[in-house]
Amino acid sequence: MKIQDFRQVNLREVAENKNKIVHTFGALAELGYEVANKGNFQETIRTSLHLVLGSLGIMRGGVARYSRFEHELNMLAVRGLGENFPLSLSLCYEDERQFLTNGLHPIEICKASVLPFFQVYDRTFETTRLQLMLPLVIRDETVGAVVLGEKATGEPYTSYDKEIICAMGRHIGGAIAQRNMLAELERRSDENRKLYENLHMTYNDTVQAFAAAIDCKDKYTEGHSVRVGKYSEIIGTELGWGEDEVEGAAVAGYLHDVGKLTVERKIINAPYRINAKESAELNKHPAIGFEILSPIHHPYTDVPLAAKYHHERLDGHGYPDGLYDRQIPYIAKIVNLADSFDAMTTDRPYRRRRPANEVFEDLQRNSGKQFAPEIVSAFFRGMLKELNGESKKKEFRKLLGREFMETEGLAISLKNALNGMMPTSKLTMIGLD
Numbered sequence: 001m002k003i004q005d006f007r008q009v010n011l012r013e014v015a016e017n018k019n020k021i022v023h024t025f026g027a028l029a030e031l032g033y034e035v036a037n038k039g040n041f042q043e044t045i046r047t048s049l050h051l052v053l054g055s056l057g058i059m060r061g062g063v064a065r066y067s068r069f070e071h072e073l074n075m076l077a078v079r080g081l082g083e084n085f086p087l088s089l090s091l092c093y094e095d096e097r098q099f100l101t102n103g104l105h106p107i108e109i110c111k112a113s114v115l116p117f118f119q120v121y122d123r124t125f126e127t128t129r130l131q132l133m134l135p136l137v138i139r140d141e142t143v144g145a146v147v148l149g150e151k152a153t154g155e156p157y158t159s160y161d162k163e164i165i166c167a168m169g170r171h172i173g174g175a176i177a178q179r180n181m182l183a184e185l186e187r188r189s190d191e192n193r194k195l196y197e198n199l200h201m202t203y204n205d206t207v208q209a210f211a212a213a214i215d216c217k218d219k220y221t222e223g224h225s226v227r228v229g230k231y232s233e234i235i236g237t238e239l240g241w242g243e244d245e246v247e248g249a250a251v252a253g254y255l256h257d258v259g260k261l262t263v264e265r266k267i268i269n270a271p272y273r274i275n276a277k278e279s280a281e282l283n284k285h286p287a288i289g290f291e292i293l294s295p296i297h298h299p300y301t302d303v304p305l306a307a308k309y310h311h312e313r314l315d316g317h318g319y320p321d322g323l324y325d326r327q328i329p330y331i332a333k334i335v336n337l338a339d340s341f342d343a344m345t346t347d348r349p350y351r352r353r354r355p356a357n358e359v360f361e362d363l364q365r366n367s368g369k370q371f372a373p374e375i376v377s378a379f380f381r382g383m384l385k386e387l388n389g390e391s392k393k394k395e396f397r398k399l400l401g402r403e404f405m406e407t408e409g410l411a412i413s414l415k416n417a418l419n420g421m422m423p424t425s426k427l428t429m430i431g432l433d
């Protein structure tokens, strides 16, 4: 060969090498972009494999993710390996240790037969003509592996090829590690959510158990606290409150009489109208209830206040503090109505339950004096919805019984009551004499 010809061949080689480098760097840049793209993980891995194979002209290969719980390499993407290539490849402890020690460097499969992994899958790798395996070791952790077949040219892998493969492997391993981290975060947040739900359930169960314990003490008003809880819940819903607030209203109702646990049983169960001394004793239950509930960290802050002020009236004639309308916490006004309604609609030792129409007249007459009109309206609306069939729930029917709910003209008297109600109490209205 003449010197001139030699120089031309040399120049062609340099140009080819330059093209190869530009091409490979293009593929690397694309791979980096693909991995940084937070789209579909499976798609990212498939594209990454395509780029690795394409940039070096490799016939076939695959990318696997390592599961350290199952000790398996699970194939995420394969190309040209045939249908019989296993989707999972098992690893033993020794394989795992060796791959970790090897780090992110390509292993020539034909020279690695000392490892159990390559002995077990010897036939598979031979049939698919796989030549290289790159353990994806990222920050001292094996996250997966890339397996590669022969190059289209039939030439062996050069050290330059191997460097490119390592660089690309680092990107792919990074994507898998990131995905693993995300999965772990999701798992933990899922665990936290379940834990919270469990706690929430435990709290609600405890509240209901308490309500049942309070009701147990009073044989004449069996189920009173539970019913007051349910009525308070209905009122909260009708006022358009959110799920948490409605639940808070229910809890306040369930626990409003918790102070009665310390009142003597004979006073609570007296089959006659109690005397002044006994009455004074009984009337301590709101303050005692507040003392019992205050140290407890409730998810709904108003629960102790509901216990303390559920016997207050808008006109200031209630107890224990004789508060006026706007001084009374809203939740206590709700529980007060629920409590009074239940007292009127259940039998007591010294009197029978009152007829429905009489109860509604009473509530209407006393709204603005004892009860907040907008709360009475909300309560009436809730009942009317059930009577009209607007609400499919049969809550009132369950709480009050068929006889009460089928009182003649009940819907009409409820409508009339609603139409005749003031939107709010005179006391609440600002600027009204």
Ligand SMILES: [Fe+2]
Pocket (backbone or CB within 6 Å): 256, 257, 285, 310, 311, 339
């Ligand atoms: Fe009470």
Ligand SMILES: [Fe+2]
Pocket (backbone or CB within 6 Å): 224, 228, 256, 257, 339
């Ligand atoms: Fe009560």
